[in-house]
Amino acid sequence: MDTHHFLTLCIFLLLSCHAITTSSATAEEDASDFVRRLDRKSLGLHKKEKLSHFKFYWHDIVSGPNPTSVNVIRTKNTTTFFGSVQIIDNPLTVGPDLSSKLVGRSQGLYAGSSQSEISVFMSMTFVFTEGKYNGSSLSILGRNPVNNKVREMPVVGGSGLFRFARGYAEARNVFLNFTSGDASVQYNVYVLHY
Incomplete structure (x- = not known):
């Protein structure tokens, strides 16, 4: 191999290494744009966590001219209502x-x-x-066996004053009208939050 070909090969290898290094750096920059570490204090997580208990009543109004619970998928199974879906905007009262x-x-x-x-x-x-919780929210996600005296469902998060919240909710039937479908349920919610 003559000197000219050798220099050409070396330059080609150097340029290739530079291209690989540049693309790796770009990949790292892209990754750092995707995720980064944060200071807990910047999100208010340096405060002591509190445990709060909320008690309120959930009203599922299916009947009447202004229902707060609307059936969007009906099922032929009228024994367990398997497959039916209700969309809700139910009032919570003291x-x-x-x-x-x-x-x-x-x-x-x-x-x-x-x-x-x-x-x-x-x-x-x-x-x-x-009150001070105006605009804040708690999210519930779980199984509710309606005929059990007490049902427990997890609190999986929240917003506002309930960011990073976790806990559980207990539900107890107060009123259930089998003719109209209307119901009132007492909720006791225990939540850890900052």
Whole structure:
């Protein structure tokens, strides 16, 4: 191999290495744009975590001229309602009566999820409208076997004052009208938050 070919090969190899190094650096820059470490204090996570208990009533109004729970998928299974889906915008009140003070709304859906019992999968967000929690929300996601005396579902997160929230909610039937489908449920929610 003569000197000219040798120099050409060396230059080609150097340029190739430079191209590989440049593309690797670009990949690292792209990755750093995707994720980065944050200081916990910048998100308010340096404060001591609190445990709060909320008690309110959830009203599922299926009947009448202004229902807050609307069936969007009907099922032929009228025993367990497996496969049916309800979209909800239910009021949350301080007391068991619908006329008591409104503290928020429960928005989301529930779906018949069992072939052997009345059990629904619930995906809903409690959006609070009262006091210092006005505008903050808690999200519930889980199984609700409706005929059990007490049902427990996880709190999977929240927004506003409930960022990074976790906990659980207990539901107890207060009123259930089998003719109209209307129901009132007491919720006790235990939540860890900052």
